[in-house]
Amino acid sequence: MPYLGSEDLVKELKKALCNPHIQADRLRYRNVIQRVIRHMTQGLDMSGVFMEMVKASATVDIVQKKLVYLYMCTYAPLKPDLALLAINTLCKDCSDPNPMVRGLALRSMCSLRMPGVQEYIQQPILNGLRDKASYVRRVAVLGCAKMHNLHGDSEVDGALVNELYSLLRDQDPIVVVNCLRSLEEILKQEGGVVINKPIAHHLLNRMSKLDQWGQAEVLNFLLRYQPRSEEELFDILNLLDSFLKSSSPSVVMGATKLFLILAKKFPHVQTDVLVRVKGPLLAACSSESRELCFAALCHVRQILHSLPGHFSSHYKKFFCSYSEPHYIKLQKVEVLCELVNDENVQQVLEELRGYCTDVSADFSQAAIFAIGGIARTYTDQCVQILTELLGLRQEHITTVVVQTFRDLVWLCPQCTEAVCQALPGCEENIQDSEGKQALIWLLGVHGERIPNAPYVLEDFVENVKSETFPAVKMELLTALLRLFLSRPAECQDMLGRLLYYCIEEEKDMAVRDRGLFYYRLLLVGIDEVKRILCSPKSDPSLGLLEDPAERPVNSWASDFNTLVPVYGRARWATISKCQGAKHHGPELPNTASFATSGTLIPEENKETIQELPDSGALMLVPNLQLTAEYFEKTWLSLKVAHQQVLPWQGAVHADTLQMALQVVNIQTIAMSRAGARPWKAYLSAQDDTGCLFLTELLLEPENSEIQITVKQNEARMETLNSFISVLETVIGTIGNIKS
């Protein structure tokens, strides 16, 4: 209704607005104006009555004035020439004796958003800045920012900026905060408002007089201030201490951020602050304001990244209630997953198990993935729970459990046996593409341990014609070929049928190409197939990539209390246009380059691998599992076989080094934390004859060199030399990347 027939309506309203009888009766006049505004809100074009509305602005009735000004601010950009007519009235109102009228007129004038209005508003704004009523000053100060916005990229008016800086001393708290906001916008090109020592101290003293919005904003501006001395720094922290307990969560968060940033160099102060905000944060997490609770939970997760044990004793606070909204439940499950430790793991898993059978499929899947996450540390318990869940024979549960198993087997090879035992029978309860792919992958890679694997795959091959997802077909091809390598007798026939189908009948090009590729590969010979398809079945080191170990507080302190924790770092990077540099903490290794080195070994490393087979016939065994205890015992019992010093520059990027060593089958047993001095690492490797190589890396940054100590359990010179050359190459390449 409101979208149609607007012309008649405009005509009618126009008539009413012009009617002298209505104009005489204030209430009726106001009613007509209200109707105009109502239609405007509903999306009707009301710009037709602009002229009449301008006339209506010349009134003493303040309610009417407000309505008309609201109308004018909306339509002025469409009717700039007519709007100029209203300027006169507005200017007159700017010198009205009533401060409220002055403020209103000034605010409306600054919000007109049309070209050419600047010359009219400049003088009223300047007058407004010196008005005796603070209400008008508040408006005028923000008016400066609006005026600057209208000008666009025009240059900054120095006198105005100075005037605003002096108004920072105004006695009205809102004027002070508005000044900061205004200066920030005007000086955006030059990096925003400058907070020097006198301003910072002035603001600190005024803090308690401000309202919650002001406090939150000023805390944000104070981030820019760099105290000169340690003493001053701690004075500021003491002064702001009470804001950590403010009743407004946004002030608490703002204060927390300020503390974290100011105490950048004092990790113990940072930890202390995080302990102190624990209470307020927990209160926010269990508050009745759902949305605030959500925001708080996001920040709790952020803190947990650095201090995993921080909320462990309060784990029960993060148990979900049945009636909570979906988004809070999902966040809580994530939090539970991160704060798990030896003491509470039993209870947390028990609780998560309860969620798995929740009516909301979405939530139950999130809970299952969470158990999968915990399984990386507490494998046995979790695998048992997941296996029990399979017994429920529910489609939406089974598919997620199988996907979790797939990821788990890759990261924690020790659970392969249990997973393989649990798998038979689940194929009946999987319908969706993701679940099928996971199941097929598992059957292909670990098929030799699952007795009925060929028969399950056979079912899939039988039904391949009715399969709708190409991805499932591709997975099936690869899995069947892999299984064929380990159990040829049972698979040969159906592999033939599948290849025939894919090449002759399949319509999806990708699937067809994959089929052809495998067919041709088989023609080349079985050894070539093995070389290509028998890749490692698991890679525990990837776990590190998945969730990088404890991040230092400083890496996220600057993101605290922004949208970054709410959206997640990765998503925020895609949202914000200016992604990159600003949001990366300096301490954080560049994750992008990491990903590439994970998937596509960098150039230098590739060479080392190819060198390997012919470098003194040394073959290091992949997936050597050596416990730290055993390593220590052996290390102490052996003599040093070789010692050497290599050049090294800069800090150690532990993960890169570990990745590179992994590539040449050298296992990392233990490493010091990044940045520790001296930095140490212990490595182990074993060749195909069973000879163990134990290595210590010692880095002393002052000398800019790395010391290598190798011990060997069987004294054999030639293998030792080739091992050392491998190690040299790796360390050489990594060292070069850094420099």
Added chain:
Amino acid sequence: MIGGLFIYNHKGEVLISRVYRDDIGSQIADSALFSSSSLRHSPVDAFRVNVIHARQQVRSPVTNIARTSFFHVKRSNIWLAAVTKQNVNAAMVFEFLYKMCDVMAAYFGKISEENIKNNFVLIYELLDEILDFGYPQNSETGALKTFITQQGIKSQTKEEQSQITSQVTGQIGWRREGIKYRRNELFLDVLESVNLLMSPQGQVLSAHVSGRVVMKSYLSGMPECKFGMNDKIVIEKQGKGTADETSKSGKQSIAIDDCTFHQCVRLSKFDSERSISFIPPDGEFELMRYRTTKDIILPFRVIPLVREVGRTKLEVKVVIKSNFKPSLLAQKIEVRIPTPLNTSGVQVICMKGKAKYKASENAIVWKIKRMAGMKESQISAEIELLPTNDKKKWARPPISMNFEVPFAPSGLKVRYLKVFEPKLNYSDHDVIKWVRYIGRSGIYETRC
């Protein structure tokens, strides 16, 4: 800063739209206000499609559409959305939206579509005063009253004008000068909501009380108030001298996990002496908010017993026990016992109150008007089920409860509230004070 504020009804129609900044895309402003054809492509419309009309549950109260963040809060079936392109802090935006809701509620009561439509002029006026260029300005309801002219036909009288000036220059933002009452009166409400999550075996999984002390003050002048309660820390401090008093009162004192105060409370004094002193705003305000987790008096115990008899029958027996002084009466008790989706019929027998099976809600709702302390009551129900071939096991949702009791489940007691006004001639004794305790159920669930 906030780029714009929109209020939608449950159908996704825009009831109120106020754009403060152009950066949220002029197409938002244009389409929402001018042309209906381009409306289809604007982010505001995208919000309707992606959030209000979304089939699944809302995944986050912060939604990003076309690089614009939408922060939404839902009150009954009204959606309030703040829109911004900047990297703002989420807590502040949500707090602002809550404040906005409070302010609107203070002016016209419940936030409903009808109320919003009837008061849209007022809402625009409020939006104008509370936010300027997207920055929050004055948002105290009391202080706002002087600026908002809902029924102000006349241009203002001299007195009112001077009021504005004193208000805008005054030192205290939350109270204006020159308030006079013939009768100095104050009302103190201790409102608590007790939350419980209990295992089927009767073990408390988590319990906490979140409470508020709400004060309504009708006091003349600039009175200085001091509020005291049975806070464990205070009582132990005082009791140091006389040891026997500690043992006597120690039992009744409570440990507060954390508390926050209205802006008017002097925090420095609270930190040093743990005394709560303040100059109250005029009218109603929330003095403090607190949370306790220890020694909570759980007003009701729910003991569920569910037995499956074969595949088509379910026997449910639920006992509730009230656990407080026999002289007190709990009110508005409601127990909600969920039933499986394939329920075909229910027979209920209860000793007290009324119980009914509500098929649309999949639950037996048992209502009892009043119940004294230390009593117990039970309900038994036979639920007949339709045989289904759905192998899905019934994921028993918890039994939830609602009630209202006339005491504070945290054990909080108001010890005193003293009023001093040195300039006017009334003393603490002349002030009439009323104190009331109300404990309500928050999320009070027992798993079965």
